[in-house]
Amino acid sequence: xxxxxxxxxxxxxxxxxxxxxxxxxxxxxxxxxxxxxxxxxxxxxxxxxxxxxxxxxxxxxxxxxxxxxxxxxxxxxxxxxxxxxxxxxxxxxxxxxxxxxxxxxxxxxxxxxxxxxxxxxxxxxxxxxxxxxxxxxxxxxxxxxxxxxxxxxxxxxxxxxxxxxxxxxxxxxxxxxxxxxxxxxxxxxxxxxxxxxxxxxxxxxxxxxxxxxxxxxxxxxxxxxxxxxxxxxxxxxxxxxxxxxxxxxxxxxxxxxxxxxxxxxxxxxxxxxxxxxxxxxxxxxxxxxxxxxxxxxxxxxxxxxxxxxxxxxxxxxxxxxxxxxxxxxxxxxxxxxxxxxxxxxxxxxxxxxxxxxxxxxxxxxxxxxxxxxxxxxxxxxxxxxxx
Amino acid sequence: xxxxxxxxxxxxxxxxxxxxxxxxxxxxxxxxxxxxxxxxxxxxxxxxxxxxxxxxxxxxxxxxxxxxxxxxxxxxxxxxxxxxxxxxxxxxxxxxxxxxxxxxxxxxxxxxxxxxxxxxxxxxxxxxxxxxxxxxxxxxxxxxxxxxxxxxxxxxxxxxxxxxxxxxxxxxxxxxxxxxxxxxxxxxxxxxxxxxxxxxxxxx
Numbered sequence: 085x086x087x088x089x090x091x092x093x094x095x096x097x098x099x100x101x102x103x104x105x106x107x108x109x110x111x112x113x114x115x116x117x118x119x120x121x122x123x124x125x126x127x128x129x130x131x132x133x134x135x136x137x138x139x140x141x142x143x144x145x146x147x148x149x150x151x152x153x154x155x156x157x158x159x160x161x162x163x164x165x166x167x168x169x170x171x172x173x174x175x176x177x178x179x180x181x182x183x184x185x186x187x188x189x190x191x192x193x194x195x196x197x198x199x200x201x202x203x204x205x206x207x208x209x210x211x212x213x214x215x216x217x218x219x220x221x222x223x224x225x226x227x228x229x230x231x232x233x234x235x236x237x238x239x240x241x242x243x244x245x246x247x248x249x250x251x252x253x254x255x256x257x258x259x260x261x262x263x264x265x266x267x268x269x270x271x272x273x274x275x276x277x278x279x280x281x282x283x284x285x286x287x288x289x290x291x292x293x294x295x296x297x298x299x300x301x302x303x304x305x306x307x308x309x310x311x312x313x314x315x316x317x318x319x320x321x322x323x324x325x326x327x328x329x330x331x332x333x334x335x336x337x338x339x340x341x342x343x344x345x346x347x348x349x350x351x352x353x354x355x356x357x358x359x360x361x362x363x364x365x366x367x368x369x370x371x372x373x374x375x376x377x378x379x380x381x382x383x384x385x386x387x388x389x390x391x392x393x394x395x396x397x398x399x400x401x402x403x404x405x406x407x408x409x410x411x412x413x414x415x416x417x418x419x420x421x422x423x424x425x426x427x428x429x430x431x432x433x434x435x436x437x438x439x440x441x442x443x444x445x446x447x448x449x450x451x452x453x454x455x456x457x458x459x460x461x462x463x464x465x466x467x468x469x470x471x
Numbered sequence: 472x473x474x475x476x477x478x479x480x481x482x483x484x485x486x487x488x489x490x491x492x493x494x495x496x497x498x499x500x501x502x503x504x505x506x507x508x509x510x511x512x513x514x515x516x517x518x519x520x521x522x523x524x525x526x527x528x529x530x531x532x533x534x535x536x537x538x539x540x541x542x543x544x545x546x547x548x549x550x551x552x553x554x555x556x557x558x559x560x561x562x563x564x565x566x567x568x569x570x571x572x573x574x575x576x577x578x579x580x581x582x583x584x585x586x587x588x589x590x591x592x593x594x595x596x597x598x599x600x601x602x603x604x605x606x607x608x609x610x611x612x613x614x615x616x617x618x619x620x621x622x623x624x625x626x627x628x629x630x631x632x633x634x635x636x637x638x639x640x641x642x643x644x645x646x647x648x649x650x651x652x653x654x655x656x657x658x659x660x661x662x663x664x665x666x667x668x669x670x671x672x673x674x675x
Contacts, residue, residue, distance in 0.1 A: 108646075110643075193647040196628070220653050
């Protein structure tokens with residue numbers, strides 16, 4: 085089969101690799117019909133996540149048809165149309181039982197590695213470095229889906245196109261969880277969202293669905309701000325004094341909740357660019373710093389943006405003295421899939437609004453470059469594995 | 472870990488629970504390992520698995536064969552660096568159903584060792600806290616033990632990994648793996664070999 089392989093910093097290749105096979109009783113093999121590139125894939129592409137190995141298959145947003153199941157699989161069957169969550173979860177540990185699917189104890193074969201860095205290992209993830217298990221990803225024609233009874237959601241309605249369903253695998257639940265973490269009171273809560281990439285876009289729309297009184301969207305890319313405005317937000321360009329602007333717009337209180345949908349590769353701080361280039365810092369937390377200072381006293385800071393390691397010059401005093409609540413982590417995708425699927429089925433949201441580029445899988449190398457450089461109005465890329 | 476767990480580096484028999492004094496290897500000069508994990512299963516189920524020592528082959532990542540000799544005795548054969556292996560006879564010296572198993576190697580062991588596994592209820596619905604204590608006299612002494620640590624085949628890591636695999640097997644019914652999965656570039660051949668090995672193993 086064809087698969088998008090990571091071959092080094094800023095180097096991906098579409099290669100012919102072996103088709104996946106069942107390796108454990110709970111595995112399923114999925115023939116992929118649609119797959120996407122996530123903003124967080126760019127952290128891998130740009131070489132900021134450690135423990136990538138040449139030849140790793142990328143991709144954690146995919147859907148398709150079940151073509152084979154292992155002897156231990158009871159729920160899924162061959163022929164099922166499924167969306168696969170990016171979090172690999174066992175269903176049996178206490179975290180899975182508490183719906184903390186991304187914190188599963190049992191699915192990372194390299195847990196020892198993660199324990200060294202993090203203290204305890206979180207769940208295995210598709211296509212996201214060996215620190216999170218080294219599982220082959222879904223930017224390919226087929227994928228092995230382990231613990232298949234505890235992840236994929238079966239789509240009964242054949243009339244809904246892939247494009248409306250695909251983002252249930254990651255960015256829709258991720259944006260939704262970020263908004264849910266903001267404790268939104270309908271008609272009252274004011275939310276500010278840093279980063280209008282795909283996760284930011286879904287956080288914005290989820291905050292509005294949950295009844296946020298106002299949503300402010302902060303970014304520096306005009307087409308992303310325009311997409312945020314189309315949802316009904318008030319856009320703030322990053323080259324303004326964001327703190328002052330938010331203060332002015334919120335009657336001097338600051339937003340009740342702040343969402344950092346940017347993560348470890350924020351733009352705007354030459355200090356961080358230099359430190360990261362010199363390997364003195366693993367992450368560039370510009371958006372995080374700004375949101376920590378901007379959020380209201382007693383407010384919530386919700387962080388769906390991915391961070392990998394050690395952050396520098398964090399204004400912790402701002403968070404402490406204002407009594408800020410932090411909520412963060414990889415998304416518990418399985419927890420949100422059913423309810424978000426019904427929002428799609430009932431037409432309350434059409435997640436395909438975010439797609440700007442549809443290209444064949446074979447053109448992955450060039451489109452990765454376009455996406456990371458935010459050229460050509462690129463916000464979200466969907467790859468067609470069959471083309 | 473419960474507060475009653477004895478610290479790993481103290482061996483004063485008088486202040487420790489009774490079983491602890493029983494497991495000490497002769498002369499108390501061994502290396503000691505303590506590791507624990509919490510498994511969301513009843514103690515009885517975990518005890519039952521562990522009490523048939525031959526089951527442990529599934530959770531020990533390092534190549535090992537364990538043969539049952541009697542209800543209380545088993546023969547262990549563990550591969551060692553350079554096509555060698557070490558062997559011993561293990562005998563159960565303390566057995567409290569659903570609570571504790573203690574064992575010790577018999578005289579003539581290539582590696583003198585002794586251990587216990589304890590099963591204690593965890594708070595709330597967390598399940599069972601499983602604590603393994605292991606003591607051993609490394610062949611070649613502490614220097615060899617240090618070398619083993621450097622080459623990554625150190626028993627403390629093996630115990631940690633075995634407990635992790637035990638937990639996965641009990642809670643999820645399988646041990647996570649990527650051996651034999653699809654990969655591109657330089658990994659491709661190695662992964663294919665892993666897959667062929669798995670298929671041979673499954674066929675035999």
